[in-house]
Amino acid sequence: MDADFLLIRKIKQGDEKAFDLFIRKYYKEILTYCNYHCFDKGYAEDLTQETFARFFEKVSDYHYKGKTKNYLYTISGNLCRDFYKKKKEIPIKDMELSEKIEPVEHQMSEVENKLTIEWALKQLPNEFHEVLILYYFQELKLKEIADVLKISLPLVKYRLKQAKIQLGKLLGEEGIYEFGRTTYEL
Structure with a gap:
């Protein structure tokens, strides 16, 4: 069992x-x-x-x-x-700083990166936003995302592809972004 x-x-x-x-x-x-x-x-x-x-x-x-x-x-x-x-306007708090003292440039870079990703995610339609969060941040498999959202697997794949395209347009050409300790490639 x-x-x-x-x-x-x-x-x-x-x-x-x-x-x-x-x-x-x-x-x-x-x-x-x-x-x-x-x-x-x-x-x-x-x-x-x-x-x-x-x-x-x-x-x-x-x-x-x-x-x-x-x-x-x-x-x-x-x-x-x-x-x-x-709640239409949601306050964005500064990232919690780790107990280790890091160089100020690195801390600012992390904060800027987090704010940029948060901003970009808010710009996406909800169905794309949801798929990205489940895929990149929750690390669910495509089939699991389909089950959670109660949509078909091909629709999950389509939304993920479209979300990556839109994020690429919003965030620029590089296509690689760090969030916390993880690097995500669009």
């Missing part, structure tokens, strides 16, 4: 440890996903907590089909879209 199936069964029975294990298993991924949608750590944490609250609220009706993570992404995606409808 699948570990998620057993966890959800225990959650339905009211096992507090199962709740905790489930949250620990998926919290970081959902937080990262929400953070790429709203670019504000506080809002992202609120949206992540709301995602789990909504999941647990409806867990008695949830029928396990082997795609629990996809279901959590769907909930958080809906919450992020609702968030954008309610």
